[in-house]
Amino acid sequence: MTDLSSSRRRALQCFAAFSAAPVVWPALAAEGGLPSAAHSDSSPQWERVAASLFAGRTPRAGRDVVQLHVPLRAAYGASVPVKVVSALPQTPQLFVRRMWLVVDKNPSPLAAVLDLTLEVGQADFETRLRVDEYSHVRVVSELSNGELHTDSRYVKTSGGCSAPPNRDALHLIGKTVLKLPAGLKLDQPTPADVTVVHPNDTGFELNNVTVMYIPPHFVRSIKISYDRRKVFNADLDFSVSENPTLRFNFVPHGPGELRAEVTDSKDASFVGTLLVSGAG
Amino acid sequence: MTRWLTPLRTWGLVIALWASIAAVAAGLPSRYGATVVQPAGVPDRYEFDLSDALRRARAEGKRLYVYLGADDCPYCRKYEAFLQRNADVLVPHFAKDYLVYDLRSSLQVQADRLRFRIGNQSWSYKEFMQRLGDERARLLVYPSVWLLDAQGKPLMQMPAGTGTFETVPEQLEILRLEQ
Numbered sequence: 001m002t003d004l005s006s007s008r009r010r011a012l013q014c015f016a017a018f019s020a021a022p023v024v025w026p027a028l029a030a031e032g033g034l035p036s037a038a039h040s041d042s043s044p045q046w047e048r049v050a051a052s053l054f055a056g057r058t059p060r061a062g063r064d065v066v067q068l069h070v071p072l073r074a075a076y077g078a079s080v081p082v083k084v085v086s087a088l089p090q091t092p093q094l095f096v097r098r099m100w101l102v103v104d105k106n107p108s109p110l111a112a113v114l115d116l117t118l119e120v121g122q123a124d125f126e127t128r129l130r131v132d133e134y135s136h137v138r139v140v141s142e143l144s145n146g147e148l149h150t151d152s153r154y155v156k157t158s159g160g161c162s163a164p165p166n167r168d169a170l171h172l173i174g175k176t177v178l179k180l181p182a183g184l185k186l187d188q189p190t191p192a193d194v195t196v197v198h199p200n201d202t203g204f205e206l207n208n209v210t211v212m213y214i215p216p217h218f219v220r221s222i223k224i225s226y227d228r229r230k231v232f233n234a235d236l237d238f239s240v241s242e243n244p245t246l247r248f249n250f251v252p253h254g255p256g257e258l259r260a261e262v263t264d265s266k267d268a269s270f271v272g273t274l275l276v277s278g279a280g
Numbered sequence: 281m282t283r284w285l286t287p288l289r290t291w292g293l294v295i296a297l298w299a300s301i302a303a304v305a306a307g308l309p310s311r312y313g314a315t316v317v318q319p320a321g322v323p324d325r326y327e328f329d330l331s332d333a334l335r336r337a338r339a340e341g342k343r344l345y346v347y348l349g350a351d352d353c354p355y356c357r358k359y360e361a362f363l364q365r366n367a368d369v370l371v372p373h374f375a376k377d378y379l380v381y382d383l384r385s386s387l388q389v390q391a392d393r394l395r396f397r398i399g400n401q402s403w404s405y406k407e408f409m410q411r412l413g414d415e416r417a418r419l420l421v422y423p424s425v426w427l428l429d430a431q432g433k434p435l436m437q438m439p440a441g442t443g444t445f446e447t448v449p450e451q452l453e454i455l456r457l458e459q
Contacts, residue, residue: 036449072459073439075415134444156450158443161353161387161422 037154045104059140059150066141070153077157079128079241084139086123096123098142105135111239119231121189126247131157172197176272189249194260202238219244219264227256306351309364314382327395328383337430344428345378350387356423359442391420
């Protein structure tokens with residue numbers, strides 16, 4: 001291999017890292033001029049998103065109803081762990097009926113909209129999001145009485161030089177796996193994981209062989225049911241990381257089938273199921 | 281035809297620019313008193329021995345600031361240049377709590393050839409990251425920094441790359457282990 005092709009490959013490796021793990025190009029960041037913000041600050045992007053989503057209603061900021069847990073610096077900007085913790089159990093008197101996850105500075109800030117039922121039991125969620133640059137990540141919870149509550153965290157991400165992402169498992173796209181990481185708890189909120197093998201291509205990633213952008217191809221929705229009863233529906237965007245994963249709760253009252261129905265942006269449909277029987 | 285010329289020219293310019301950046305001397309600035317660790321087993325593998333680093337950390341009651349750079353990595357040069365520019369402010373903070381180790385690698389060395397050794401035990405990059413409980417097991421990124429205690433336990437999860445601590449306040453955040 002010539003020096004030129006070797007250099008080109010290395011340059012591509014760096015480009016691949018920055019496009020696959022959508023992160024800001026640090027070489028363009030002015031020394032000493034990187035933006036900094038408090039976790040509770042607003043941003044112009046958030047003002048626009050909030051105006052569009054909530055039409056004049058102002059979500060109440062605080063951590064007494066909903067909390068967002070995100071590291072200040074994650075290992076990778078392409079896979080930032082995000083955890084939402086709700087203070088209220090899901091009861092008929094008062095429950096979380098909708099939840100929004102927003103990454104202010106991403107090209108498409110609205111990462112997920114969750115439409116919840118009482119079957120969730122406890123409206124706690126975990127997932128991994130792409131964070132494109134220094135940005136606030138936000139959650140907004142809408143309660144059944146119409147109240148909106150929000151919490152936010154400021155996240156710093158960047159990149160470096162790395163090998164291109166592994167794309168050897170494209171034949172597995174759509175494989176949907178459900179697990180109960182803590183076993184079964186009858187009549188109680190039971191944690192479950194759903195993972196969809198999917199590249200969740202953003203449309204901003206560079207193919208380092210063709211030097212062309214990879215077209216967007218991402219999971220659009222995941223609908224979770226148990227024993228044919230809706231638990232929640234999630235509308236998702238490409239801000240969710242590769243191989244989208246959601247940890248959620250559901251309340252099993254007896255044996256049944258936990259089911260995930262998945263559709264992606266090319267209108268492909270996938271189904272994953274887990275037969276749940278007996279106490280764990 | 282014209283459609284192909286433009287990207288090729290662009291790549292050429294980018295490569296030339298990056299090559300010129302990478303041509304600057306590699307490694308952490310001397311004022312930080314870093315101990316340079318060269319890899320063993322080259323070229324089949326690049327194995328970095330951390331035994332002495334841990335022994336010194338225990339003897340001196342200090343933490344380890346372990347930097348993995350590559351000789352041809354523009355982002356490594358950028359971080360090193362940042363440290364050089366701000367040495368007057370940063371060196372005392374590094375010196376107070378940390379022993380700095382500078383592991384010298386190359387971009388062509390990816391996770392499959394990178395290894396770490398402590399005493400008579402040797403681990404691949406992935407194995408070592410898993411042993412540390414470090415999320416960066418998934419992908420090796422240059423440059424990388426690990427903050428370890430004298431027993432070799434990670435002090436906090438660090439990000440891939442150094443782009444989020446290339447200002448003085450942010451570098452100090454890291455040294456103070458703010459998460």
